[in-house]
Amino acid sequence: MWVSAGYSPVGELLFDPASRAEPAMQLWLLCFLTFGGAFWCTVRGQGQGAVWLLGLQTAAALGALATGHDGSEGVLLCVIAAQTPYFLPSRRATQWVVGMALLSAAVYFATLPLETAVPTAALFTGFMGFTAMVARIQQREAQGRRELARLHTELKAAQVLLADREREQERLRIARELHDSLGHHLTALSLNLEAASHTVTGPGEEHVRRARTVARTLLGEVREVVSSMRDGPSQLGPSLQALAQGVPGLDVHLQVPDKLSINDPVAAQSVFRCVQEVITNTLRHASAKNLWIDVVSTEEGGIQVHARDDGKGAATLKPGAGITGMQERFALLGGKVELRPAGGQGMELVAWLPARGDDR
Structure with missing residues (x-):
């Protein structure tokens, strides 16, 4: 024109x-x-x-x-x-x-x-x-x-969290069944074998002693399995991949190790919510076509989330309720969230959590 x-x-x-x-x-x-x-x-x-x-x-x-x-x-x-x-x-x-x-x-x-x-x-x-x-x-x-895409992302996040919760509840149910049924019977068997070892003499004594040892070993292994099922690490990879797939109007390029796990459920939830908030804010404010998110383990054993987009960016930034909540959540766990705005060059975020337990 x-x-x-x-x-x-x-x-x-x-x-x-x-x-x-x-x-x-x-x-x-x-x-x-x-x-x-x-x-x-x-x-x-x-x-x-x-x-x-x-x-x-x-x-x-x-x-x-x-x-x-x-x-x-x-x-x-x-x-x-x-x-x-x-x-x-x-x-x-x-x-x-x-x-x-x-x-x-x-x-x-x-x-x-x-x-x-x-x-x-x-x-x-x-x-x-x-x-x-x-x-x-x-x-x-x-x-x-954009609003529909944001709601779609929130719905997908709720679905992922619900699926994780269902898997966790099923794992706990199996752990309870192992403890209450198999553990109970193994305990009774071990006690009976203990009593039999004091009454049996002759060639059968050695077999009773071996059976008692096997029963004790099996009972210990069952307890270890039950404990690991109750306190097992959260596998973040599949949950984050499900969250990032098919976001309307935005290509999310997510890099996360398949075996990345976090023992602390609060820390795992914080990382998941951080990625969700990044996707939501990019949809609402960035006018971006691409979003790159890398979730990696640091050399010290912590977890780092690095995100950047190719949107319009901003010379200055006033954090809203979502970003402020994310910063508070990470601060309570000893971590931090940094925003690096740049006018016309997109937005960059770096969030970090320290090592907690056996996170890897």
């Missing part, structure tokens, strides 16, 4: 040397190039200083419109109208578009004959309203997709 608005005047500047000396054409060219540069900076800046850049675009478009010949530069105002819903609140965006319509109408009436100014002003005012409305609808639809 920018190129189409400058097609005729630029052709005149190229093929009519006399027009290059006209102050109006020189001013038009300055405004035209200023608009293009401001628009490029707005897009590349991903919202950084957008209001000032929109103001510069508006001034440049009105300047090009005032110094042009046929009013076709009004298409530049339509480009601005399409940007306002993305960078301004709804009411302010509407006021901006109405202001551009009034100013452009004034320019048309001042520079064009009345019979031309009226339909031209009406035409471009309609175009501005239409582009702003379509952009607003598209923005709401994009927000709806």
Whole structure:
């Protein structure tokens, strides 16, 4: 649209040397190039200083419109109208578009004959309203997709946690059955063999002694199995992989060792919630296409979560409830969470937990 608005005047500047000396054409060219540069900076800046850049675009478009010949530069105002819903609140965006319509109408009436100014002003005012409305609808639809993706991630996290809880309950049930049934009978067998060893003499005494030793050994092994089943480490790999798969609108590249396990269930829950919060925040705020998450064991035996995205980032960051809760959760376990924002370069997070027990 920018190129189409400058097609005729630029052709005149190229093929009519006399027009290059006209102050109006020189001013038009300055405004035209200023608009293009401001628009490029707005897009590349991903919202950084957008209001000032929109103001510069508006001034440049009105300047090009005032110094042009046929009013076709009004298409530049339509480009601005399409940007306002993305960078301004709804009411302010509407006021901006109405202001551009009034100013452009004034320019048309001042520079064009009345019979031309009226339909031209009406035409471009309609175009501005239409582009702003379509952009607003598209923005709401994009927000709806992001919210749906966030809810999808939370639902998947709940499903993963529920599956882990069911596996844990089944493991505890089996442990109780082993302890209450097999352990009870082995204890009774061991006691009976102990009593028999004091009454049996002759060739059978050695066999009773061996049977008693085997019963004691088996009882000890059953107790070890029951203990390991009750206090077994949480396998984070499958849970995190299930959480990261199929996130709508975001490619999550998760790297986690298959055998990564954490003995402390509170620490395992904290790491899981950290990854969930990173995915949710990226969906809601980053406007990113890719998210890289690495969960690794440190040389000291702790756990580290490193995440970064290719979104818009931020020059400064004010942590919300989710990030603050994550920092508090890690601090209670002796760890920490660091955020490294960078405007236009995505967001980076590093979370660390110290070694606890036999975590590996």
